[in-house]
Amino acid sequence: MTALFALATALLWGLADFGGGLLTRRIPALTVVVASQAIAVVVLGAIVIATGGWSEIGPDLWYAVAAGVVGPVAMLCFYKALALGPMGVVSPLGSLGVVVPVSVGLLIGDRPGLLQFAGIGVAVVGIVLAGGPELRGAPVQRQAVLLTLVAAFGFGSVMALIAEASSTLTGLFLALFVQRVTNVLVGGGALYVSVKRGGRALPEGGGGMRVVWAAAPALAFVGLADVAANGTYSIAAQNGPVTVAAVLANLYPVVTALAARGVLKERLRAVQAAGAGLALVGTVLLATG
Numbered sequence: 001m002t003a004l005f006a007l008a009t010a011l012l013w014g015l016a017d018f019g020g021g022l023l024t025r026r027i028p029a030l031t032v033v034v035a036s037q038a039i040a041v042v043v044l045g046a047i048v049i050a051t052g053g054w055s056e057i058g059p060d061l062w063y064a065v066a067a068g069v070v071g072p073v074a075m076l077c078f079y080k081a082l083a084l085g086p087m088g089v090v091s092p093l094g095s096l097g098v099v100v101p102v103s104v105g106l107l108i109g110d111r112p113g114l115l116q117f118a119g120i121g122v123a124v125v126g127i128v129l130a131g132g133p134e135l136r137g138a139p140v141q142r143q144a145v146l147l148t149l150v151a152a153f154g155f156g157s158v159m160a161l162i163a164e165a166s167s168t169l170t171g172l173f174l175a176l177f178v179q180r181v182t183n184v185l186v187g188g189g190a191l192y193v194s195v196k197r198g199g200r201a202l203p204e205g206g207g208g209m210r211v212v213w214a215a216a217p218a219l220a221f222v223g224l225a226d227v228a229a230n231g232t233y234s235i236a237a238q239n240g241p242v243t244v245a246a247v248l249a250n251l252y253p254v255v256t257a258l259a260a261r262g263v264l265k266e267r268l269r270a271v272q273a274a275g276a277g278l279a280l281v282g283t284v285l286l287a288t289g
Contacts, residue, residue, distance in 0.1 A: 001235075001236070001239050001240065002236045002237075002239050002240025002241065002244055002245050002248075003236075003240075003244065003248060003283075004236075005232045005233070005235045005236035005239070005245070006232075006233065006236040006244065006245040006246075006247075006248035006249045007248055007249075007251070007283070008229075008232045009229045009232045009233040009236060009245075009248075009249035009252070010248060010249050010250070010251040010252045010254070010255055011252075011255055012225045012226070012228050012229035012232065012252075013225075013226070013229040013249070013252035013255070014251075014252035014253070014254065014255020014256045014258075014259065015221075015225055015255060015256075015259060016221075016222050016225035016226045016229065017252060017253075017256045018255075018256045018259040018260060018263075019218055019221055019222045019225070020032055020033075020036070020222045021256070022218070023215060023218055023219065023222065024079075026203055026211060026215070027202075027203050027211065027212060027215060028199070028200050028201060028202070028203070029079045030076075030187060030190060030191045030194055030199075030201070031191065031201050031202070031212065032219065032222070033072065033075060033183075033187045034184060034187040034188050034191055035212065035216075035219045035223075036219045036220070036222040036223030036226070037180050037183045037184050037187060037223050037226075038184050038223075039216075039219055039220045039223045039224070040180045040223035040224055040226070040227045041177065041180045041181055041184055043220075043224060043227075044173060044176055044177040044180055044227060045177055047173050047177075048170075048173050048174050048177050051169075051170045051173055052170060053170045053171065053173045053174035053177070054174065055170070056166065056168060056170055056171035056174045057174070058171075060164065060165055060166060060167075060171075060175070061165065061166075061174070061175060061178050063161045063162070063164045063165040063175070064161070064162065064165040064166075064174075064175040064176070064178040064179040064182070065178060065179070065182050066157075066161050067157075067158045067161040067162045067165065067179045067182075068178065068179040068180065068181065068182020068183045068185075068186065069182055069186055070154045070157050070158055070161070071154065071155075071158045071179070071183055071186075072183055072186040072187040072190065073154055073186070074097075074150070074151045074152075074153075074154025074155050074157075074158065075151070075154075075187075076190060077147045077148070077150045077151040077154065078094055078147070078148065078151035078155075080147050081094075081143075081144045081145075081147035081148040081151060084143060084144035084147070094148055094151055094152050094155065095124075095127045095128055095152070095250060095253055096128070096149070096152045096156075097151075097152035097153060097154070097155035097156030097157075097159070097250070098124060098127065098156060098246055098247060098250040099152075099156060100153060100155075100156025100157055100159065100160055101156055101159045101160045101163070101237070101242055101243075101245075101246035102120065102242070102243045102246050102247065104160045104242060105237075105241060105242030105243035105245075105246065106243060108242065110241040110242055110243045110244075112241060112243050112244065115285050116241075116243070116244060116285065118285050119247070119281075119282045119283070119284070119285030120243060120244075120247050120282070121282075122278050122279075122281050122282035122285060123247045123248070123250075123251065123278070123279050123281075123282025123283060123285075124247065124250075124282070125275075125278055125282075126251075126254070126274075126275045126276065126277070126278030126279030126280070126281070126282055127250055127251060127253055127254070127275065127279055128275065129271050129272065129274055129275025129278060156246075158230075159233060159237075159246060159249070160242075162175065162176075162179060162230050162233065162234050163233065163234050163237035163238065163242065165178075165179070165234070166234070167238065172231055172234055172235070173231075175234075176227055176230055176231055179230070180223075180227065229249075229252075233245065233249050236248075236249065247282070248283060251279050251283065254275070254276045254279045257272055257276065258276070
């Protein structure tokens with residue numbers, strides 16, 4: 001069950017990142033984040049009311065609040081690092097967030113077998129290579145590396161926090177709702193500050209708000225896929241070794257790369273193909289170990 005839900009997480013996160021990447025070509029990144037999460041808030045609010053999730057209110061929800069604060073900060077750092085580039089360095093470094101939940105799992109007593117330890121190592125290398133790291137070319141600014149590492153730590157922390165936010169299904173719906181409300185508040189505040197400083201909230205050129213409304217179905221998919229991924233990861237982490245769940249869930253860069261290959265006809269670089277292969281080998285080792 002852990003492997004199944006963790007792989008579902010990787011699929012959902014990978015598709016959400018691919019969809020978000022396409023949207024940010026037309027709409028400012030902060031607007032994509034806030035709009036997609038706002039849609040998720042509405043849907044999750046309805047689910048919480050329908051399932052009676054309000055009865056699960058308790059101190060564990062502070063983990064969800066913390067995840068809701070850390071997530072947008074990590075995302076903003078990551079977007080800023082991508083802007084500084086080169087993306088071929090920034091993107092693979094962002095995958096190193098897997099170290100946080102894996103470390104948490106080891107600290108709370110996870111003891112993977114020999115095959116699983118080998119699978120963790122192989123899968124992590126595959127994840128990094130799947131991002132297409134640039135080992136030569138333009139120099140990397142120190143600020144870009146620092147921002148990327150902050151983002152990676154943030155992404156990993158969100159995984160660890162949301163796994164602790166609830167132990168029941170209805171409680172998980174409430175925790176995800178609280179996380180998303182916090183995301184919207186933090187992201188909305190950042191968007192407001194950005195606009196006050198001369199940034200854009202709407203696409204350049206004609207269309208403006210019409211472009212955002214036209215993209216509503218895609219924004220809904222991105223927001224809901226991200227929510228579902230958090231949910232499946234929480235279930236995976238609660239029903240098996242966190243170390244295994246975290247590594248398998250972090251295969252999402254492979255999904256994003258394959259989606260770009262299938263939809264946009266982007267050619268995988270040799271290093272990306274090798275990374276995808278290693279990630280698959282690591283997955284098999286983790287699942288059979």
